[in-house]
Amino acid sequence: MKLRKLVERHQVVISAGSGGVGKTTVAASIAVWGALQGRRTAVLTIDPARRLATSLGLATLGHEPREIPRELFVAQGLEPRAPLSAMMLDQKGAWDALVERHAPPEARDRILGNAFYQHLSQTFAGSQEYMAIEQLCVLVESGAYDLIVVDTPPTRHALDFLEAPRRIDDFLDRSVIKWFVRPYWSAGWSALRAVNRTASFLLHRLEQATGVSALAEISDFFASMSGLFENFHVRIERAYEVLRGPGTAFVVVSSPEEQVLGDAEYLAAKMNELGMPLKGVVMNRVHPELRAGGRGDVVDPDDASEMERLLARAVGAAEAPALAANFADYQALARGEQLRTEQFRSELPRAIPFVSVPNFARDVHDLASLAAMHAHLF
């Protein structure tokens, strides 16, 4: 199957991979293609990603889908047959929205003003990833889009993205939270001590170590939030339904560097285990290798002195050495990439689409350059 078919057959395309491989650019390029093909498309990215905003012609991205003006496409010689919207995830804002949607009005301000909540909503591991998935569910449920492209957060282990909902669910496990919402929590430890000596001992020590105020905040937070947990649990189940659904395709974006490929391999294996199999691979920033023709050629591209003689004949002896040296450098780079990529591919299921995108010697900075990538992607 081609990547084109894969994108055509899915409503949700999620680009995953480690940081610095051009994931955002690939996601944006797929989204632009969707709009050109006549599908109502949204691309969801993770803040700050200003590069994406700029390349889409917007000054900034908002936390609501914002349509790219048609004139911007037309000005760059493109004819979209359906609208393209872009939005950026604001983690803090998304948590606040979730609280506002589900919390009873009287608890709302107390939650939003709670110091522990403010900390949690910004730094809890997996929180950003979870909110991206939550936003994705909102977009899917809106029914307003035929294609939703998600650019995942640049986590060290892209896997965090897939495990985030489960982690949040564990975190909000009611059987544990009940410790924190007991009315006697803030009254003192005596009641708790009767229940569980170990827990009480530990909590007492932690209280001493951390200072009381932090724990009081935590307690207050859970007391205020307790009504929300059932809702969260339902949302999290829904999130996994969307992620595992037949309409969702995970595409791994990688570059042919050793470490990055190692991460991608690990990711692909783990995705299988989690029931969210990888459905496509984009190998980005590839350097092409020129192979010898093998028909008794006059010149072997990997023979430095033959290359220098050829170039001396073509453009003169003055320029030949530098040109030949540069060519040899890029050949070496390409050979290494080629070897590693072949190894990587040999471990993938054979049927999944695999495309290579060359390393463009320019910043991708506008709609036209995003569209230029289509020749390689589709």
Place this chain on the structure above:
Amino acid sequence: MTAPFARRLHFVVGKGGVGKTTVSAALARLFARRGHRTLAVEMEAGGRLPAVLGGPPSVGTPSAIDANLSVVSIDGRAALEEYLGLVIPVRRLLSTVFSSRIYQYFVAAAPGLKELMTVGKVWYEATRREGTRPAWDVIIVDAPATGHGLHYLRMPQAARDTFGAGLVQREATRVVELLQDPATTAVHLVTLAEDMPVTETLEAHAQIAGPLHLPVGAVIVNRMHARRFAPDVIERVGRAAEAAHGDESTILAAVAARAAEESGWAAINAQHAERLRTALGQAPIVELPYLFAEEFGAAEIELLSRRLEEGAALPAARRA
């Protein structure tokens, strides 16, 4: 003021994909080669710093790679348990405590405790003494990629300011004092000379020097393409490709394409390195070359460490 590379504690920060671990490894090699007893620290266990330095991963306890170089990876959770082991000095209780769900829960929930303990572990190694001398002459810390690794560096201050008076606050205060000491600590930023990386590096730089009050070290610009071919030379190769036949034509076209690619990157890199220089004024900037290697190994790390040495304006090497 102490020159950035003459300090003891070096944090290497930067976004994912800019070569932060490579630069950390090259810095560690540099100091070890100059006779300093050097510890390379990976702030989140499971990364590739130990492998790049040619040693096995070692979580929690430094392991020697060669005479002057050791490496250690920190696992925040393990560091926290180590710390609690000091607070709760009853062995038997500890294991019960660590396996209890309420503890697991607390670790997940307590604001930044894990991060604080990670930085605390760095502090411990930086202040640890063996006999009359410090355990290490130099410590290089490879920070995590998320949010430029600033999240970790911010945590001691956050803990100091948000936790009530208690042990954690006292510990945090000590850590902050060390991190903010310009005679001891340098926070180096690794970046690429491209549009977004430079913009983000300037923002991180402002964060570090501003609200975080941490001593900025050098900005290290990694993977600089340097060859420039005049447009007419590339054109001439292109025309020669058109005039030639068969394989020769293909090869010449490829030569022209690679020359154009290299020139293109060199121009982008030069432009954004200039932007960095203009914005940062006097701050030290060290440029490292793009390495065209089939495989990236020890020789490449060695080469980069030599280039760092040239760019770092270090005092005369001392011999152990």
